[in-house]
Amino acid sequence: MHNWGKKMKADVLIVGGGIMGCATGIELARKGRSVIIFEKDIPGRHASGNNSGGVRAQGRDLREIPFAVESRKMWDQHVKTVGSDCGFYVSPRLRLAESDAEMEVLVKRQKTLNDLGYDHEVVVDRDEVFRMSPHVAQHVVGGLACYSDGLANPMLTSKAYAATAEREGVKIFSGTRVIDARATSSGFRVRTGSGKDYEGELLVNSTGAWAGRFSEMLGDPLPVFATAPTMMVTDRVPGIMNGTSLGLTGRLLGLMAAQNGSIVVGGGYRSPLDLEKEKIWVDPMEMAKAAKIMVEIVPRLRDAQMIRCWTAFEGSIKDKVPIAGASTKVSGLFHVCGFSAHGFQLAPIMGRVMSQVILGKQPELPLEDFRPDRFEKTQ
Amino acid sequence: MKKTYDAIVIGAGPSGIACATELAGKGLDVAVVDEQAGPGGQIYRNITGSSAAQQKILGTDYTDGLELVNAFSSSAVDYFPQSRVWQAAENGAVYFSRNGVSQQLRAPNLVLCTGAMERPVPFPGWTLPGVMTCGGMSNLYKDSGLVPSQSLVIAGSGPFVWLVSEHLLALDVPIAAILDTAPLKQVFPALKQVSGAVKRLDFMMKGVRLIGEVYLAARKKRVPIYRNVTELQAQGAEKLERVSARAGKKQLVFDVDTLLVSEGIIPNTALFRQVGCSHRWDPVQRYWHPEVRGEGQTSLSSVYIAGDGGFVHGAKSAEYKGRITALHIAKEMRRLSTVEYDEQLTPVRKQLDRELFPRPFIDALYAPRRDLFALDDETVVCRCEGVSAGRVRELVRQGLTDHNEIKAIIRCGMGPCQGRMCSAAVLELISEVSGMNPANTRQHRLRPPIKPVSLQELANAQLGEEDES
Amino acid sequence: MSQGKSRFSWSEGQAFNKTVNVTFDGELQSVPAGISVAAALLGHDDGHFCRSAADKEKRAPYCLMGICFECLVEIDGLKNRQACLEPVYEGMSVNRQQAVMEEKNEENL
Secondary structure, X not given: OOOOOOOOEEEEEEEOOOHHHHHHHHHHHHOOOOXXXXXXXXXXXXXXXXXXXXXXXXXOOOOOHHHHXXXXXXXXXXXXXXXXXXXXXXXXXXXXXXXXXXXXXXXXXHHHHHHOOOOOOEEEOHHHHHHHOOOOOOOOOEEEEEOOOEEOOHHHHHHHHHHHHHXXXXXXXXXXXXXXXXXXXXXXXXXXXXXXXXXXEEEEEOOHHHHHHXXXXXXXXXXXXXXXXXXXXXXXXOOOOOOOEEEEOOOOOEEEEOOOOOEEEEOOOEOOEEOOOOEEOOOHHHHHHHHHHHHHHOHHHHHOEEEEEEXXXXXXXXXXXXXXXXXOOOOOEEEEEOOOOOOHHHHHHHHHHHHHHHOOOXXXXXXXXXXXXXXOOOO | OOOEOOXXXXXXXXXXXXXXHHHHHOOOOEEEEOOOOOOOOOOOOOOOOOOHHHHHHHOHHHHOHHHHHHHHHOOOOEEEOOEEEEEEOOOXXXXXXXOOEEEEEEOOEEEEOOOEEEOOOOOOOOOOOOEEXXXXXXXXHHHHOEEEOOOEEEEEEXXXXXXXXXXXXXXXXXXXXXXXXXXXXXXXXXXXXXXXXXXXXXXXXXXXXXXXXXXXXXXXXXXXXXXXEEEEEEEOOOOOOEEEEEEOOEEEEEOOOEEEEEEOEEEOXXXXXXXXXXXXXXXXXXXXXEOOOOOOEOOOOOEEEOHHHOOXXXXXHHHHHHHHHHHHHHHHOOOOOHHHHHHHHHHHHHHHHHHHOOHHXXXXXXXXXXXXOOOOOOOXXXXXXXXXXXXXXXXXXXXXXXXXXXXXXXXXXXXXXXOOOOHHHHHHHHHHHHOOXXXXXXOOOOOOOOOOEEHHHHHHOOXXXXXXX | OOOOOOOEEEOOOOOOOOEEEEEEOOEEEEXXXXXXXXXHHHHHOOOOOEEOOOOXXXXXXXXXXXXXXXXEEEEOXXXXXXXXXXXXXXXXXXXXXXXXXXXXXXXXX
């Protein structure tokens, strides 16, 4: 335990108190380091607490698969590691093929994964599709299933991670915006909105949608842009999804089967936003588009009602994998950001891997594909 | 029917129809979108269909609306009844559902007149079939002429209790008791505001007369009225069978299957929160209300608010506010010169001011009592999702004081009513356990659709900019 | 199904010029034209309207103005309609959502 008294120093300063920041903080604290997390709102306020809750290994970019597979195992340990099951339950994820051509895509995908040594995505035939999801449209020809995927409560998870970080001795300053951050001779200094300065040897950028701006401040600008994926939810329609979550192959839709019988609709719909004013406007055209596809895929949903939608600021990168690892420009600076739509499930493993890299060790899984400088022309 | 108007008014209560009629009279293209079958809102509900007998019972407070509604009906307004608005945008788009079809209208001016609602106050058993609000009973009677034929109890505080008691007594409805939950000493702090009240002695006397008449009629019909009532409970296996309460030291029990409750009226802010208007906390009446300026302007430049939705000031005030907003918009749209505007505004402004004189006194007199939300842990707060007060307190004790986050974890406010029934209570519980002033909490955010829309309807919706028909 | 008695009655002096025929849970009834489905049901019998989604408890109208969502019924095959906002019309078929629906076990109403 650290006496924070007048001390405004820590081994590691983490900016951004979402699950990536907290997961990293937990791992560092457990390895004996002093950590301060600066969170401009409260942990879970943005992407971490307001995503679709999908704990998904399926459909990952090949570069993320090793991380997702390992992370999935860590989700089963949450009661031990963060004192809460985070509301997790298994909901097999079934990616539907609506044509023979799409079926070929799925078959190819399984082969690619098998060749790499992974077997978590399995081609299933029409009979199995209808066993898993009895009410999908008749035109579906087959699918690709991931039986171990699931769903969890993002807000509960974010709070569990933050609470655990604090229990492990991490100091979280909520409502605390970092207005200046710079490298010093002994590490880094950050200044908060109230004018206080804090010093640390190492600095972690886990600022989510704000990662582009924050990284600029430090002289290592990252191509992270803000986006607002929007989820919708239906009223309870028991007996329709059979606990199976659905995705498509040729077009964008995710239907997640919540345990209480309601259906969370996601799949990449994004709302216009203003990051400066922290405003997001939900576009009903997008809701209408999603509804159209939903009714085509599960016709019985036509009488279900959309009762609510939600959205949040997330950080995204154009090649759809995150930036994670050491900065190539500023020594002692580390980034873990750009996870929009694919971060929630990865949080446990990213925390561990980041802590390894931050402490100068070889990460258990290589972070080469997530290098911050991968977009530069000279490599 | 067009797609684009000069102004769209949402809500056909007194403020909405007064506003729309005034705007149409100035030659503007106006649409009124309302979810009920006919104009009048709650206060003048079904006024054009009401019988002579109903009008006699309900009196001039009701029949005063006839002129207003008739003027509306004969105006050039495009009226969309039975239309459920599920989203409005600050750029002037309004999305609504009508006859199973969702459509979009646009206007450079939106006037949100969604009115007020009964303050939802949880108590043990309040979800049992048979428990209704006084306003709900009034709506039922106005809509259909139905009255309770079996014994009932009326409980609560505030004008609605006396109004509905008066009507039901006149209708010879068997009333087992009237339970007045207003604290006996509440009148003293209100006296600070008495100077305003004194300017409208007629209004004050009307209120005193109402209560006096209820007492007289109750005595004649041997209906007991209890004061200083606490510990109200609705009991029963699957529906209301019994009401229990305390009056001072006396324990009361009534075998009834209908309980009418009322604890004041608050703005219905759902649409305002969805559009994104800024709000302010009123510490006397203890509710969030939108920030609305003199002519109905909000924090969003194309959005106006008129009527009780902005602050609860009653039906006549609502009507005048609607007209003032209309005059302002007409002036902004250059249908009125500044001279004409000033001329026409002055008398309406005077009328509104007159209505507003006694309001601070009324607001203080009928301020929610301090223990109104001192709920037992087992009392259900979120009716839709079955979340108890104890569960909310548990989360706040864990350090969560943000309404939206508490909702995301225990689901209060995630049902179809989207927090309309539970927001007030959840906020008070957050304040109680954390000690935070509600004014400093982050408001419960509402995303569209603010009313459920079927997926088939959304799928079919022609919501694009171009008229595709 | 009709339980015979309602705790409401039509008040004196309530002249109904027109009635319409509607079906409540399969039972044909004549009700005053233009009133809300909620009023028609409350005047018909004391049955509850629907079940709460979370606790499956029986629910009936509370606010009668479209904000409590406790008066949900199925009208002409469309579920979860707010009965207090829908006026009756000739030939309307109303089913109360009284059964309990489970995720794995769908019951017919």
